[in-house]
Amino acid sequence: MNQTSLHRMLASNKPDNPEKANLKELFDLRLSTNLSIIQNLFLSLYPEATLQNSFPLLLELLPELYKKRPENLKIQDLRRLKHANWYQSEKMVGMQLYVDHFNKNLKGLETKIGYFEKLGVNLLHIMPVTTRPKGENDGGYAVNSYTQVDKKYGSKADLLNLTKKLRSKNMHLMMDFVVNHTSDEFPWAKKAMAGDKKYQDYYYTYPDRKLPDEFESSLPEVFPQTSPGNFTFNTKMNRWVMTVFNDYQWDLNYTNPMVFMDMLTNLVELANLGVDVIRFDALAFLWKKLGTNSQNLPEAHSLVTLFRMCLQVVAPGVVLLAEAIVSPQEIIKYFGEGINKGNECEIAYNATLMALLWNSIATKKTHLLYKNLMNLPSKPIEGTWINYIRCHDDIGLSFDDRYIYEVGWDASSHRKFLLDYYCQKLDWSPAMGQVFMYNPKNGDGRITGSAASLLGLEKGLDQNDEELIKLAVNKILMLHAIILSYGGIPMIYAGDEIGTLNDYSYLKNKDLKEDNRWANRPKQDWKTVAGLDKIDTPQTQIFHSLKKLIRIRRNTPVFADINNLLLHPTPNAHIFMFERRNNSDEDVLVICNFDEKLHMIDTAGVASKGYVAGGKLKDLVLGESITLKSSLLEINPYQILWLSKS
Known part of the structure; x- marks a missing residue:
């Protein structure tokens, strides 16, 4: 039995009215239930922790964190424990969006709750709204704070008002926890640059190139074009610092137990804002080890499980989403394996399904789709997928080479075909995408572009080709219908519900022009939305058909994800x-x-x-x-x- 099931069983023996429950007693029960797992995980990661007295510090921290959780959220936690796996319901339908691109700021987003209700969406994933550096900041994933709202989006009070309004509508909020790194403007990084040894140990910093060079011998490059290598020399600190993603994003050193405890505090503070689903960003990179690629290591899984077990004690109504866009065999592990099966993340991105759907669109064939899906290990009964077509990021071709060979294709040539098909290298292809982060060393590349542009709507409209437009609309609806009926939470990317095309305005922005993912990060077209009930266009056809499909899903109990x-x-x-x-x-x-x-x-x-x-x-x-x-x-x-x- 996993810990969630055990906590649910404990909660079921308590009063039906959560307001009358002894909340402290239930916290103590959860802590005692998880304590042996927490201790084993902690000491497996930090075997010297007993000598450093850090494990007792964790035991002191957990009750303190629980005291700070708002009373109404503690009661909500109990309700969720009593109502099984609420996140697996057929009624769950999500939308991912940038707040400022959707409607200016948090207050503007709150005014559009009626739009989500009209469409049938009840889970919002808002992209980072916390403070970040000016200029390049990886779309907010270079964080200066985990809970302070950037002024461009409003205030923390605005965020609290939004979460309160969503709860009143029985809607849910997902936010990101950038767990792998901070910005170089984060308070810890500033203290490190000022010479504070304690905070230099919060990151991977070195006085010379000896260890960085040893790491580089096995570390791949995430952004080989714009941020080659994995280390940056900081002149203020006069040390090399690990920067796997960008030079302004410093990787946290989780081999230091104090980093884990301080990040756990940040995690709970984020949950206390009223966040229901927390997206663990880049969690595959959490543990670094010489001689490995420092991705998907067993220690990273232990660390995520430790976060989950601690959060489950403090805020058991909050669930974790694994942002691990890795191979199919690795993705499944983020639900937990072996003794920790079902004890890691409750939700994971179904990147395998997403990539394979795009493969089937390009090839018009489904045998590779079946081959991969039928060989994917089963997930725990308590886990579920986020099923999606597009997101703010690129499309990685993360399916297994051996299955490509088994269906009679050469893996390298096939990936080149997919890049050519979607990135305007084949005249007959209807797709209008772009290559992202092509690596000439190995021929790898990813794909960017909006769903509508990749599926032919942009080209059809440009050429005034009615047949191409019709086929594009049908493709858009078919792919959405698949994610709405496949097991998991369907996540619609904002703008796809109205067939939004690529936005090329990023090319005029000096801070964005080198990152063509911004083509797929357009502003919401409220002019088109205003005409949805008035004129017949491809966009209105997509919206109203999708709205109908969502309504059917939410009224079809078999679409709940119970494996x-x-x-x-x-x-x-x-x-x-x-x-x-x-x-x-x-x-x-x-x-x-x-x-x-x-x-x-x-x-x-x-x-x-x-x-x-x-x-x-x-x-x-x-x-x-x-x-x-x-x-x-x-x-x-x-x-x-x-x-x-x-």
Whole structure:
């Protein structure tokens, strides 16, 4: 049994009215329940901790952190413990956005809650709003503070008002915890530069190149074009500092137990603002070890689990999302393995599904999609995915080379094809994307661009090609329908719900022009939104169709993620089919066509699963029955069917 289940069982024995519960007693129960795991994890990472007296400091810290958690959030924690895995519900639908790009600031965002309600979104992931350096700051991921709001977004009071309003609407908020690094303007970094040895040990700093060179021999480059290497010489400190991402982002030294405890304090303070889901940014990089690539190390997993076990004691209603855009076999580990299975992160990005969907769009084939998904280890019953098409970042082609070879393709050539297809190197491709961080040393590169531009809408509109526009709209809706019906939380990227195209204005900004990810970070087009109920455009078709799909999802209990997904490969390489099954009349069979041509499948397999009644199929998307005229079911280009038994 994992710790969440154990805490839920303990909570179920307490009064039904959380307001009457003895909150301190329940905290003590959670602490005693997790204590042996916390101690084992802590001492495995810090074997000298007993000598340094740091573990007793952690035991003193946890009650102090709990005292600071607001009373209303403590009560909310108990409600969530009693109501199972709330984050796995079919009613969960998310949207990721930049606050200033969406509607100016936090107050402006609050005024748009009605827009989210209209669409059916009840989980907002707002990109970083805390203080950051002026100029280059990696979109706010170079943090000067973990809880102080940057003035451009408003104030901490505005953030608290937003979280209060969201709670009143039964909506949820996700925010980032930049756990791997701080900016070089963070108070710890400033003290380190001023010569404070204590805070120099909060980072990886060295007086010469001996150890940095040893690290460099095995460390890959994250941004080889704009930030080559992994160390930066700081003239104020006269030392080399590890900067894996950018020279202004200093990697935290988690081999120092005081770093963990101070970061745990920052984590709880963030949760105390009313945040429901905390996104652990770049957690794959947390532990550095000479002779390794310092990614996905066992110690990093132990560290994340330690954060989770401590947070679960203090704020058990808050869940963690693993931002680990790594290989499929590595992603699954962030739910926890072995004795810690289910005790690491509750949620992880389904980057594998995302990349494979884009692969299937380019190839019009689904065999690589099946090959990867069917060989992915099962996740814990308590874990769930974030399923997404696009986000603020690039698209990495993070699927397993061996499966590419197994379907008869050369892995290197295939990745080059995908870059060419999406990044305007093939005249016949409808995609209008760009290559991000191409590395000539190994031929690796990633893809940027909005969903609509990558799927052909930008090119269709530029060429006034009605057929290309129609196909693009169908692709957009099909991909969204997949993430809405696949197991997990669907996360829509703001603007995709109205078919927003690439924004090239970043090229005019000296601080942004070298980072083409900003093409996919446009401002929300409220003029288009104002016309959604007035005129018929591709954008209005996308919005209203997506709104309908969300409504169906939220009214279909089988879409809750309880590990009830079954993949059903078909002989037709263009078709993707899977089922959400509760072994009842609520079951749904999902079928979609990744080709621009009509395809057919034999209905015998569909009938054997119980989806044919009286020669008819009931499609939830169409809202009507399909009469079968033969033993073959026709599926139009980029069509998706949600077939119901009842």
